[in-house]
Structures are given as structure tokens and as C-alpha cells.
Amino acid sequence: MRKFLNEKVINGGAIPGFHQLQEKYLGAVYEKEKEELKTLLAGKPVAVIFDETPDVEGRCVLNILLAPLKKDHSGRILAYLADTVFLEQCNHSTVYVAVVKCLQEYSIQNEDVIVFDTDNAAYMKKAFKSALQALYPKSLHITCMAHIMNLIGNAFRKPAS
Incomplete structure (x- = not known):
């Protein structure tokens, strides 16, 4: 510095x-x-990780991370924050448009996208099924393990009825 x-x-x-x-x-x-x-990601298989959260104004904040699926010099796979997008509406179409735009900005080739990792929200699954799956034919959708564990934990905390 x-x-x-x-x-x-x-x-x-x-x-x-x-x-x-x-x-x-x-x-x-x-x-x-x-x-x-861009140079680091060029020509490598990539995982695209995206998740949303509301901000204090009620807007949907979508964070998009890109992770090259090849280990770095230290033997780890690292994810990099590629974009943060503020969406007026949070639905499958606004999400997939933001993700596609981000991938285009980083010159990620369609065949290089291997994984889309999201939470378990219905509109995230729909974003993959309705658009991303067709645009990125080698890709598959997985649900983030942290979200799955949270759902399981919430089920145990619910009072018995």
C-alpha cells in the first residue's frame, strides 16, 4: 500500500x-x-454462486461470485465477488438477466459454466430451469449446503404440533 x-x-x-x-x-x-x-477465469470451468438479501430500503441485493474450478497455487478453490446488483424486483427473470450480464462482462464462455449454486428459493430454481440451463448446457444447479443446513435446523426448532 x-x-x-x-x-x-x-x-x-x-x-x-x-x-x-x-x-x-x-x-x-x-x-x-x-x-x-477476467484473465484468471479465461478458459477455465467456473462455478457461479449467487444469493440475494434485502437492503435497508427493501431492495433486493444480488451478489454474484465466480469460482474457477481449478485449484490455485495454494491448492484451494477460491470464489471472487464479480458483481453486486440492486434489483427493484427480485424474481427469476431479474436474477437470470443479472447473472447472464455478469458472465458476459467477464467474458465467460457458455460451455465453461459448470455449476450454478444458489439458495433453495423457488425463483432461483426457476431462473436456472427457465433460462440458465438452456444458455449454459453443461451446467447443473445445486443448492448451497449452508442453506440446506439452515432449513434442517429450522425444522428441529419448530414446536411440535
């Missing part, structure tokens, strides 16, 4: 205000990181 500040920031590495960082540097850093991620 210090090297970057000394080389790129006016005032000899003094930490600039957030406005200067946001307006002058953040865009360039973002684009550089995005290009590096």
Missing part, C-alpha cells in the same frame, strides 16, 4: 481524503482488478 501511495498519490504518500481516492483512483483500481479476474 505504501509503495502505491508513494508512486501514485500527490503529496508524497500522504493519505488523501476519501473524495480524492474515490474520484481519482478507485475506478482505475477496480478496472485493473476486473481485468486480472
Whole structure:
């Protein structure tokens, strides 16, 4: 960080205000990181992981992660946040459009998408069945293990009737 500040920031590495960082540097850093991620993902089989949550304004926030299905130099498979999309409506069509757009932005080839990993929501399953499955014919849909465990845990916590 210090090297970057000394080389790129006016005032000899003094930490600039957030406005200067946001307006002058953040865009360039973002684009550089995005290009590096594109290079990392190019031609590799990919898992696409996406999940939604509401924000404080009631909008649907969709996070899309991409994970190359080949181990990195440390022997691990890592997922990278590729996009965060704020959707006015959260349904199967808005979700699959956002996912397809993200995959196109990262130049992911259709045959390279192997897995779509989502929660167990009906509209997530419908997004896969109605569009993603046809566009990405080598892919399959799986439900996130954490969501399955949460459903099981909730079943045990329900009062007996």
C-alpha cells in the first residue's frame, strides 16, 4: 500500500481524503482488478454462486461470485465477488438477466459454466430451469449446503404440533 501511495498519490504518500481516492483512483483500481479476474477465469470451468438479501430500503441485493474450478497455487478453490446488483424486483427473470450480464462482462464462455449454486428459493430454481440451463448446457444447479443446513435446523426448532 505504501509503495502505491508513494508512486501514485500527490503529496508524497500522504493519505488523501476519501473524495480524492474515490474520484481519482478507485475506478482505475477496480478496472485493473476486473481485468486480472477476467484473465484468471479465461478458459477455465467456473462455478457461479449467487444469493440475494434485502437492503435497508427493501431492495433486493444480488451478489454474484465466480469460482474457477481449478485449484490455485495454494491448492484451494477460491470464489471472487464479480458483481453486486440492486434489483427493484427480485424474481427469476431479474436474477437470470443479472447473472447472464455478469458472465458476459467477464467474458465467460457458455460451455465453461459448470455449476450454478444458489439458495433453495423457488425463483432461483426457476431462473436456472427457465433460462440458465438452456444458455449454459453443461451446467447443473445445486443448492448451497449452508442453506440446506439452515432449513434442517429450522425444522428441529419448530414446536411440535
